[in-house]
Amino acid sequence: MSSRSILGLMYTMRGLRSLGEDPAPVLARYGLDLDRLDPGARVERSLELRILVEVAEQLRDPMAGLKTGPFFGFAGYGPLSMLLLTCADVREAILSGVRYQRLTYLYSTIRFEEEESGLSVLSLAPLPLPWRAFRFRVDGEMSGTFKLVNDIQKTIGTELRPQRVDMPYPRPAEAAQYEAHFGCPVRWDQKEGRFWIDQALMNLKFPTHDPAAHALYRNLCDQQLVDQQRELDNLSHKVLLHLELFEGRPPDAGRIAEFFGLAERSLRRRLAQEGSSLRGLVASARQNKAQQLLRHSELSVEAIAERLGYSEPAAFIHAFERWTGMSPSRYRAER
Structure with missing residues (x-):
């Protein structure tokens, strides 16, 4: 299955929470926190469907779907x-x-x-x-x-x-x-x-x-x-999508490997076979989110650094300059 905007899942989960249901335990099993999901992220359709099926099993109101x-x-x-x-x-x-x-x-x-x-x-x-x-x-x-x-x-x-x-x-x-x-x-x-x-x-x-x-x-x-059709069904792509779900510090290698049902060593080996690495994918996820936030939000550079899990703005600025060849402020001004 391809990926799509995570907004649909967020609308549904927030609706359920407003109705007095509690989807948090199901989301937690997948390492997700509704209040920390990035609205600009994408989610694998198969993962979204698994979450929806599991949430449905613990609903108290039989009309919860209609009400969302x-x-x-x-x-x-x-x-x-x-x-x-x-x-x-x-x-x-x-x-x-x-x-x-x-x-x-x-x-x-x-x-x-x-x-x-x-x-x-x-x-x-x-x-x-x-x-x-x-x-x-x-x-x-x-x-x-x-x-x-x-x-x-x-x-x-x-x-x-x-x-x-x-x-x-x-x-x-x-x-x-x-x-x-x-x-x-x-x-x-x-x-x-x-x-x-x-x-x-x-x-x-x-x-x-x-x-x-x-x-x-x-x-x-x-x-x-076209972009949906071009999505490659490989582990690197899936890991990147998973990393883009999070705000703040991304999950560590062990949590990511556990999410995909792999040993950490197997995760790293398969990524290497596909020509990528976990460190590189974390950087790509951060870069994608940083550029999106700089283009489409009024958050300060400090706030963006915090949202991406950097302990201090200087570390984020240095990383962004390495990715793009320019400072976050210049990138935002030029766009």
């Missing part, structure tokens, strides 16, 4: 959110969402069809998972998709509420709360999750339509898909 949907921020979709807003109409926005679904936080496969009945249907085919995880993911993805549609309709000023929603599991005791959440009838025990929408809404124009900006964001989304 509203915690997903529209801006968190990055260029995709702007691509959708600059579409010409509702139909183009939905088709764009389907085309670039790999840039969303879904594990379901989505498709869009226009029926002869005068209704359009957006379908989500879920992954086969253990029951508790299945309901948690279906509810979260249906609710998150519903939140995305609501965010778009707030911008264009049009009501896009579905006429009916299908859910792919038997009717639960809380069924009435689902109808209240979606604002429409819900059918249970269906093959897939589905949103049924009046076809007449597909032609509604977006006041935010901007062909030039749309082309720009489409190119950015295309590049993200």
